[in-house]
Amino acid sequence: MSLGPTTIVGDRFDYSAAIADSWKQQTLLNIVKLRYVDLPVFVDVASVVSGYSLQTGVTLNGTVSTDRAVQGNFLGTVVQGVYTDRPTITYTPTTGQSFVHGLMEPIDPKNIFFMLQSGYAADLLLGMAVESLNGVRNRSTAAGLMREADPAFVQAITLMREVQAAGAFTMRVEEDKAKGPTAVILLRRDGIPADIVDKLAEIRRLLKMPATAQKFTLIYSPVRGANDELTVNSRSMLQIMAAFSSYMDVPDEHLRDHSALPAIAQPNGEIPDPMLHIYSGQKKPADAYVSVRYRGYWFWIDQGDLRTKRALNAVMLFFTLANTGSKEPLPLITIPAQ
Structure with missing residues (x-):
């Protein structure tokens, strides 16, 4: 019997679950730290090498005595097994x-x-990942200050989700000899219900x-571009996480001592209902999707909050999209877990 194959099922799923859970916790912790104007730190699991050994042995010994011997006959058995992970x-x-x-x-x-x-919802994704569309501004946490989104931006991305569900816009990549691969957004008219056409017009x-163009080239820019362009001021990962942290419940104690950024307030002083929600409290939650402890408090995402769970997963996926740096030799920390 071989030991190796029997370890695959347990190890593969146990390690993948542990890495996924730690990745969620690290992401949430760094989001929380940004609300406290603290530096995010990322440590990746580079490799997992698991070695096993199983040694077994059976020892049989005995003594056969003569008829005149005092001790008589003796038979002894020793079974030994050593398992190492x-x-x-x-x-x-x-x-x-x-x-x-x-x-x-x-x-x-x-x-x-x-x-x-x-398949990601337009209002959720664009609300997190872009600072502005065609110069129309999203909710922002730039320069340590929090500003609510332009009403037109909120209305536009809400309508875009409904248009998205109806399949009224699509995207393709076209090759340009001068600019290279260029993304193009196509807005459909044929076969689209009248109410969706009206929503496209409102967008x-x-x-x-x-009002009439159906093809728009995606351009990175903070301001409005040409009539055949859709300018997108996309965020960096730092901006995305800072925006996410603005939906966090900060303990009153930390607001009083000014150790964390305050919440966004409307001109009338009211705080709007959060689109996402990171809870906080002194006791560890019993059944959270992910929870971390920071500065004496627990911060977590509720297991039943599907929207915030999707948002956290999107942030984790954004990290793979944002990994554009060159692969350079990095310091390694190796800890034998014995």
Whole structure:
């Protein structure tokens, strides 16, 4: 019997579950830290090497005596087994150019809209990943200050979700000899219900897009571009996580001592209902999707809050899209778990 195959089922799923849980916790912790103006730190699991050994042995000994011997006959058996599990886990701190590119470089607008094509809700994804569309501004946490979104932006991305569900817009990548691969958004008219056509017209009005054009080139820009362009001021990972942290419940104690950024308030002083929600409390939650402890408090996402869970998963996926830095030799920390 071979030992190796019997370990695959348990190890593969146990390690994948442990890595996934730690990734969620690390992401949430860094989001929380940004609300406290603290530096996010990322440590990746570079490799897991698990070694097993099983040694078994049986020893049989005995003595056969003569008829005159006092001790008589003797038979002894010794069974021995030694099982060793010695995993070695290697961690890679994210530093240098990889850290700078991954955190501070804006995500390619093309990748954001590819995620829309794959089924992510437009209002959730665009609300997290873009600072503005055609110059119409989203909710922002720039320069340590929090500003609510332009009403036109909120209305536009809400309508885009309904248009998205109806299949009224699509995207393709076209090759341009001068510019290289270019993403193009196509707005459909044929075979679309009248109410969806009206919503498309309203989106055009809100985002200041031409009323008749059906093809728009995606361009990264903070301001409105040409009539055949849809300018997207996409966020970096640092901006996305900072925006996510603005939906966090900060303990009153930390607001009083000014150790965390305050919540966004409307001109009338009211705080709007959060689109996402990170809870906080002194007791560890019993059944949270993910929870972390920071500065004496627990912060968590509720297991039943599907919208915030999807948002956290999107942030984790954004990290793979934002990983544009060159692969350079990095310091390794190897801890034998014995």
